[in-house]
Amino acid sequence: MPEHGRVPKYYTVKAQLVGLIAELGVGALLPAERDLAATYGVARSTLRQAISELIIEGRLRAHRGRGTFVAAPKLIQPLALVSYTEALREMGHQPGRVLVTLERVSADAELAGHLAIAEGAEVIHLERVLLADGEPLGLESTYLSYQRYPTLPEVLEPTGSLYQCMEQRLGVVYAEATERVETVLASPREALLLRGNPALPMLLMQRVSLDQQGIPIERVRALYRGDRIGFETRLRAG
Incomplete structure (x- = not known):
């Protein structure tokens, strides 16, 4: 937890995305950014930060022109x-x-x-x-x-x-x-x-x-x- 005691908004979104990833399964296409941002009630920049961390961790894979997909386990x-x-x-x-x-x-x-x-x-x-x-x-x-x-x-x-x-x-x-x-x-x-x-x-x-x-x-x-x-x-x- 940060010193101010508040969980960053992107981190809350990231936790929600982890749950969505489990539901979708390996190889599934993640919904469009605008739809996810509306669902979670956050700005698209906040959503992108959460998605970027999940890509770095290997949970998601981004393909230019095709979208973001649920990655197979490492x-x-x-x-x-x-x-x-x-x-x-x-x-x-x-x-x-x-x-x-x-x-x-x-x-x-x-x-x-x-x-x-x-x-x-x-x-x-x-x-x-x-x-x-x-x-x-x-x-x-x-x-x-x-x-x-x-x-x-x-x-x-x-x-x-x-x-x-x-x-x-x-x-x-x-x-x-x-x-x-x-x-x-x-x-x-x-x-x-x-x-x-x-x-x-x-x-x-x-x-x-x-x-x-x-x-x-x-x-x-x-x-x-x-x-x-x-x-x-x-x-x-x-």
């Missing part, structure tokens, strides 16, 4: 060393990937430190859009030492699972990882690849994975649409 992916492909299939969704970049570049000082290689050493850069049921969910950029995995570009299926390729084709076993999660705004290029709104917050995940000998396998920078996906993990005491 996908909730576990924070674990598992394949994106396996995780989505277990949730009943069809995974997919679109190759954006596959190249060899020189490692700068920061990347070299993460991969425990010399600065300037060649690395493989793999960038792909992650899909769920044909819809873009994330943009994943992965860097691996070319000296350690020189055959990777030849054995990797560009739209397949990197995790499975590393384990099944190259015999690399993922043992542990350090991962950091924060919120950011996408660049115009990233928003275009994700078919998202640059004004909406994204989830940025940065990870360094290690093998059983403690040698770095990869550094990953993955940008996910905060309106379509969330993450969960299990915590244990001690």
